[in-house]
Amino acid sequence: MALFKNLWIWSIENIRKKLNWYYQVSVNKKPAKYLICKRLKCDINLKDSDEKQLWDEHERLSEEFLKLFENVKSCKVNIKDIEIKKPSFLDLKVEITNRMLKSCEFCRWNCKIDRTKGEKFGTCQLDSITRVSSYFHHRGEELPLRGTMGSGTIFFSSCNMRCAFCQNGDISTDKYNGIPVNSKLLAQMMKQLRLEGVHNINLVGGEPTIHLHTIIEAISYLADCDFNYNDHSYIASAYADYFKYKLKKEYAMYEGEFNVPILWNSNFFMSEKTMKILREVIDIWLPDFKFGSDKCAIKLARTPWYFETVTRNHKLIYEWNENFLIRHLVMPNHVECCTKTVLRWIKYNMPDALVNIMYQFHPDNYCDPFSKKFDIRYNIIARYPTKEELIEAYNYAKELNLDFIVVSFDKFIKNLDEEIEKIVDEVIIYR
Numbered sequence: 001m002a003l004f005k006n007l008w009i010w011s012i013e014n015i016r017k018k019l020n021w022y023y024q025v026s027v028n029k030k031p032a033k034y035l036i037c038k039r040l041k042c043d044i045n046l047k048d049s050d051e052k053q054l055w056d057e058h059e060r061l062s063e064e065f066l067k068l069f070e071n072v073k074s075c076k077v078n079i080k081d082i083e084i085k086k087p088s089f090l091d092l093k094v095e096i097t098n099r100m101l102k103s104c105e106f107c108r109w110n111c112k113i114d115r116t117k118g119e120k121f122g123t124c125q126l127d128s129i130t131r132v133s134s135y136f137h138h139r140g141e142e143l144p145l146r147g148t149m150g151s152g153t154i155f156f157s158s159c160n161m162r163c164a165f166c167q168n169g170d171i172s173t174d175k176y177n178g179i180p181v182n183s184k185l186l187a188q189m190m191k192q193l194r195l196e197g198v199h200n201i202n203l204v205g206g207e208p209t210i211h212l213h214t215i216i217e218a219i220s221y222l223a224d225c226d227f228n229y230n231d232h233s234y235i236a237s238a239y240a241d242y243f244k245y246k247l248k249k250e251y252a253m254y255e256g257e258f259n260v261p262i263l264w265n266s267n268f269f270m271s272e273k274t275m276k277i278l279r280e281v282i283d284i285w286l287p288d289f290k291f292g293s294d295k296c297a298i299k300l301a302r303t304p305w306y307f308e309t310v311t312r313n314h315k316l317i318y319e320w321n322e323n324f325l326i327r328h329l330v331m332p333n334h335v336e337c338c339t340k341t342v343l344r345w346i347k348y349n350m351p352d353a354l355v356n357i358m359y360q361f362h363p364d365n366y367c368d369p370f371s372k373k374f375d376i377r378y379n380i381i382a383r384y385p386t387k388e389e390l391i392e393a394y395n396y397a398k399e400l401n402l403d404f405i406v407v408s409f410d411k412f413i414k415n416l417d418e419e420i421e422k423i424v425d426e427v428i429i430y431r
Ligand code: SF4
Pocket: 104, 105, 106, 107, 108, 109, 110, 111, 112, 113, 121, 122, 123, 124, 125, 126, 160, 209, 210
């Protein structure tokens, strides 16, 4: 933990300020949001209430949460002085997400099918079962996330988008990838990773949104630090780390309770209801912002309503004053239509956002000319972005005065005034 606290990136004022809540939870100086949710009493009978009553209560508790959250942030209140309630705000969220599953509206597709029956399938192709492809200490995320011990990443199977270039195509296009887990097993994975020292629980895929019910219920089980070794032989089959770590309670304790920041690493194609559920649970958001128009989203990801949905969700986290870091992947032949439009939108709508403009695009999934899956329709992006395209993208972000240099180039920069061209030269060798 001391090594994480002393990382050079925390001495950069902007980063520390914009990710302050996440940092404080990660080093156990503050409780994760889910621990605050547990202190708020849900005043209705969960089983007997209809959907409207549940959401009205959610609205009320959300307001209560925000007041308490502000007091916790400013150290006016210590949650150890407030007892845990039953049922709590978190229990209410579990009930709502389980009901949502019966007429699924987790994401913008709004399929309204009953996923508990497993008879009809929506765009994500899932019933109620959640599968985890792998979980491990991710050492490739941005420095504030990977830190010194890694980001505790859990890869969920399947997706609600169809990005032809998906960089995790084996996971996102195969709904049977991985092992089935219920919420208790998923909670064990989260506990294991945190007790091994990770700085956050990074929920990704595929796409986490389509597993909302399992994730919220798993988080509701993160009450103590007890790790159930009986479950370990099963979940270990999805554990994909090179190293062995000792489990240490000191990594995870806030005033005697299990503590870890929850990170939502998503395509951001969620419904507004899902955003409401997540607001009081997610400590740091890692949204993808891929396409500058619905035309490109349909062409490359077969996803309509993309721009209106993803911009709405970005605006929400900005208005809510959340900790977040936007990711935009530079795609070949899409600098003008996607990269520049996305960056302009960020400039005019969330001007001080932290943005990782990613150079990591490689031809994958249906865009990989060497793969059996290759589809000639995607020939236009079946290559790496050129040096000129990357320079164009980064210089444009610089012109817009966006905050992107440190998080995009944390592996390369030696000083903040370094020329973009020089950094891109290094990036190209690295990739
Ligand atoms: S998660 Fe999205 S794609 Fe899947 S069934 Fe629900 S609304 Fe449809």
